[in-house]
Amino acid sequence: MIGLSLAYLRDRALNTGLNILLLGLSVASLVILLLFSSQLENRFDKDAQGIDMVVGAKGSPLQLILSSVYHVDIPTGNVPLETVELLRRQMGVAQAIPLALGDSFRTFRIVGTEPAYPALLGASLADGRMFGQKMEAVIGVEVAARTGAGLGQRFVGGHGMTGGDDGPKHEEAPFIVVGRLKPTGTVIDRLILTNVESVWAVHGIEAPHDEPAHEGESAEEHADHASPAEVTAVLVQFGSPIAAVRLPGFVNRQTNLQAAVPAVEVSRLLALVGVGLDAVRAFAVLLMITAGLSIFVALLTALRQREGDMAMLRVIGASRAAILGQVASEGLILAAAGTVLGLVLGHGVIALAAANIEQLHQLGLNPLAFHPGEAMIAMAALGIGLIAALIPGLRVLQSDIADTLANAR
Amino acid sequence: MPSPEPQTHLNKVEGPLVETRGLSHWRDGRCVMQIGDWQLQPRAHALLLGPSGSGKTTFINIVTGLLTPSQGAIFVAGEPMSILPPAGRDGLRRRTTGLVFQTLRLIPALSVTANLALAQQLALGQVDRAAIAAMIDRVGLSHRAAARPRQLSQGEGQRAAIARALITRPHLVVADEPTSALDDANAARMIDLMFEVADATGATLLVATHDGRIAHRFGNRLNLEAPQ
Structure with a gap:
């Protein structure tokens, strides 16, 4: 039939x-x-794994999450570098990882951060080594595939985060590729990672000195000649559940800071x-x-x-x-x-x-x-x-x- | 040396193949068919002759178990067709009877071969390709075996319909007005073919018609009058 x-x-x-x-x-x-x-x-979910809170400049919390976690929007602004230490000193904070954004190479964002960031997203090296010195860069698997960049290759970032080739170039500060990451299936596959100091260097900002205030110098006076170094955002991983309750409120009470929780913003x-x-x-x-x-x-x-x-x-x-x-x-x-x-x-x-x-x-x-x-x-x-x-x-x-x-x- | 006895797929039937006892049928308080007592012996060629409205189709529906008679009884291959439940009537019809209609009613989506294969599959539960090819050859349609019904001429279609009715090797082949739409020559050829194939397969032939041109070909004739 x-x-x-x-x-x-x-x-x-x-x-x-x-x-x-x-x-x-x-x-x-x-x-x-x-x-x-x-x-x-x-x-x-994958891109936000391990990130419980993002601290950045005041503005739209969704924009902060999109720019700092998913790297698809422009940041809300910068926050003082001291914010990182401020957060690290808080009880219940397991990790506070700075991100410094602003440049890109052939549409791939250059992210100034610490090796803890790729580790947080489960990334490991395919070859080469992790960035350490100024102007060293580690590239995600898609960056490597699309740009053809290999170890030892130099490149120059462009200002802006969408079309690095069209904007002004930072010819005076080339990066060198020292490592390539294995595929992760996360946003990190499309990022160029370097340390925060490299991003500052590209923009002519001096790294802050770690010297304590001189004798007879007040904290305000010390701050006056301290470095203007800033970061774009700080990714925070909580070490205890109580931090999830306490920390967002604490951050939002600071004059220039806002806290955004990825889970909340993504569900919105x-x-x-x-x-x-x-x-x-x-x-x-x-x-x-x-x-x-x-x-x-x-x-x-x-x-x-x-x-x-x-x-x-x-x-x-x-x-x-x-x-x-x-x-x-x-x-x-x-x-x-x-x-x-x-x-x-x-x-x-x-x-x-x-x-x-x-x-x-x-x-x-x-x-x-x-x-x-x-x-x-x-x-x-x-x-x-x-x-x-x-x-x-x-x-x-x-x-x-x-x-x-x-x-x- | 006599040819071997043709076999149907049933056991040999003892006594008449079709027997009616006081058979009549009424619709809306009016008698539409009256036959009474009648017998059809195995391997006979019988003609059911009568004008339109005399009850020929009604009788064929009763013989094939599609209609339950109002009065009397009918036996097919010794089994009481008229009192069997619907499933029993379907089974008895499937095992004993092949049907040929004036409008052929071949399945238009299937080739001649596939029409025969379907009939064999439904009646016997299996398909015998060799038997199908032999039957198609017997009715002279080997060159049209792959054709669809709409691609056949009227004469070819009728031969295909006869082949389908006989491919299951039924005891009884019932044909309803098989020649009404044919000219004299084709009507004669149709009857010749039915006789030939029925004899070759050992089937009994019951032809219902109002076509007087073919009456002289049948020894066993049952004349139906339009009931008063």
């Missing part, structure tokens, strides 16, 4: 193709949304994005229902034309169950073909988008990753195909064979 179903589907090839395409498009829409939202959330962001995703998802579900209705109408029309065939099949020995099974298999074959097409299309679109749209590429969209939710989408599509087939199938079974044949004779 499967052979008969295939023969009937081939017999009305155009109709069959259009129904498969319609269902395929709806499945593809849902798959794209599922992959996009799940991989986006996953990426947000996802809630905002989620409204749009929900709207598109509702549209895709509507498309799937439309595809189901289309299969239903196609099978209903086909079965009306085939009532004589069905009656004849009953006469030559097909049981009611066999007839119902044949009709059901037609719906299931359509649904299965539409599902396979949708899955291929969905993953194909993700692959094309990741290859051609820079922002999506930076999100690390993986077209080869499968989400368990895709199985649910496939089951829903198959269920719709089955229901769309069974309704006209049951109707055919209720008809009187003798009457049908008499009308068809």
